[in-house]
Amino acid sequence: MATVEIDQDLCIGDQVCASMHPDIYEMGDDGFAYVVDGMEEVEGDVVDRAREGAEACPVDAITVSE
């Protein structure tokens, strides 16, 4: 089990997270990324995909912590 969080103060709206894994990350009307409802806690291979999105973020706005 891992917790997925996005710091909207750091997010610059790059969108690569939502492009890679739209089931986990989505763009808000304000131009910042948010964790899709129900994906704040993930497990199994979803953790790996959440990490992949976090690593792709150019400003390290996404935290995936176990």
Ligand code: F3S
């Ligand atoms: Fe924001 Fe990073 Fe995603 S800048 S839109 S959290 S890739």
